[in-house]
Amino acid sequence: MSKGASPAVATPESALPLVSFREAFLFWLKLGFISFGGPAGQISIMHQELVENRRWISEQRFLHALNYCMVLPGPEAQQLATYIGWLMHRTRGGIVAGALFVLPSLLVLIALSWIYIAWGHLPIVTGLFYGIKPAITAIVAQAAHRIGSRALRNNMQWAIAAAAFVAIFALNVPFPIIVLSAAFIGFIGGRLSPERFGGGAAHAGNDKSYGPAVIDDDTPAPDHAVFSWSRLLWIVIVGASLWAIPMGTLYFVLGWTHPITQMSWFFTKAALLTFGGAYAVLPYIYQGAVVNYQWLTPPQMIDGLALGETTPGPLIMVVAFVGFVGGYVNAAFGPDHLFLGGALAAIMVTWFTFLPSFLFIFAGGPFIETTHNDITFTAPLTAITAAVVGVILNLALFFGYHVLWPEGFAHRVDWIALIIALFAAIALFRFKAKVTYVIAGCAIAGLLFHL
Numbered sequence: 480m481s482k483g484a485s486p487a488v489a490t491p492e493s494a495l496p497l498v499s500f501r502e503a504f505l506f507w508l509k510l511g512f513i514s515f516g517g518p519a520g521q522i523s524i525m526h527q528e529l530v531e532n533r534r535w536i537s538e539q540r541f542l543h544a545l546n547y548c549m550v551l552p553g554p555e556a557q558q559l560a561t562y563i564g565w566l567m568h569r570t571r572g573g574i575v576a577g578a579l580f581v582l583p584s585l586l587v588l589i590a591l592s593w594i595y596i597a598w599g600h601l602p603i604v605t606g607l608f609y610g611i612k613p614a615i616t617a618i619v620a621q622a623a624h625r626i627g628s629r630a631l632r633n634n635m636q637w638a639i640a641a642a643a644f645v646a647i648f649a650l651n652v653p654f655p656i657i658v659l660s661a662a663f664i665g666f667i668g669g670r671l672s673p674e675r676f677g678g679g680a681a682h683a684g685n686d687k688s689y690g691p692a693v694i695d696d697d698t699p700a701p702d703h704a705v706f707s708w709s710r711l712l713w714i715v716i717v718g719a720s721l722w723a724i725p726m727g728t729l730y731f732v733l734g735w736t737h738p739i740t741q742m743s744w745f746f747t748k749a750a751l752l753t754f755g756g757a758y759a760v761l762p763y764i765y766q767g768a769v770v771n772y773q774w775l776t777p778p779q780m781i782d783g784l785a786l787g788e789t790t791p792g793p794l795i796m797v798v799a800f801v802g803f804v805g806g807y808v809n810a811a812f813g814p815d816h817l818f819l820g821g822a823l824a825a826i827m828v829t830w831f832t833f834l835p836s837f838l839f840i841f842a843g844g845p846f847i848e849t850t851h852n853d854i855t856f857t858a859p860l861t862a863i864t865a866a867v868v869g870v871i872l873n874l875a876l877f878f879g880y881h882v883l884w885p886e887g888f889a890h891r892v893d894w895i896a897l898i899i900a901l902f903a904a905i906a907l908f909r910f911k912a913k914v915t916y917v918i919a920g921c922a923i924a925g926l927l928f929h930l
Contacts, residue, residue, distance in 0.1 A: 514792055521793070540692075545559055553836040557581060564576025574837065606929030611918055612781050613882050613897070613903060613921060614922075618914055618918075635668065636861070639866050642866075669859070700845075704845050706848075721834060725830065746802075750832045761871075764797070796829070804821065
């Protein structure tokens, strides 16, 4: 195989045409604009397009890559796109696939965040968000139920979830400590009682075959996907530089206490703690962005999640909203450059949030392809997933409190918001309605009630 950025190589048996870089580029660009529905929906789209329709990769290799991405911190759908792009067209293929998965969402969120912060006081905008906020409460509650029904398989895992909920709800324990404690419990428990911490791939596959694929079950790993220590060292050096150079520039130009510098450092840490998906890291973002740094208010945090749910791309792109609002409201570059401060903050937090995802794929992908071992949840990750359920439940209660009692428990409940939340919950739990439809319906209801 050529050392250049050659297309994916098909096996002689497959006799399928090679996938050109241009063809792959156009697909990844399209995916960036249609990747609604959260991780499950995004992974489903990629499976349908790449495994079933286009036959670029086989079912077994697709699930093999997905299981690895599920083990990593970070948005698994974006990492899966990066992995497949890298496997097909080397490093530039992975960069294009992963970046185009995020870029459209970043641009849309910067525009929507600007509209929100500049004109959010208008009655029509206020009415739309009035209806969306109760829907978000129901959506997060559904996420806790969905993850819990899959992750909590025995009394020990239920106990970990309950302990995590009490720790963050009643004791205000920082999210990183909860994650590390759960990992430690899983590590010890996996040795003493492995049957209690057994886990499987989060997305179970099947043996269904869709015919030959360009990257088939028995297609040998291409040259760039063969593990080598020298390549790993080079990736670590480049990755460290891509983090240190912009962080160092922010430090020396703006100072350590500047909002954008602090956001960049904060979201670097958040990027390494996103086990369990975006809903799991949202409480950590809330603790830092709302409680500790006060970059935005609790209602603004809920509004940001609403925008993240209604735009393509990974849900963790809510960080772009947090960055924009924080940079804009805090006048990062003075009162005369509010949009610049918000836009640059959104770009920087997105960079530091997603940089580790690319490095995990480029560094670990060759090892996975070379060994061809099945990657499953280890005991510590099983315990972390259980703890995540309790953390997400706390998030649902946090949203419910601020939406249904906007003036506090001392005042009466907002009955209209409660009714909207109940209808949203029925649509999600009973009728399995799509999130985008639920948000749209609630937004219209909120606008009608508000006006």
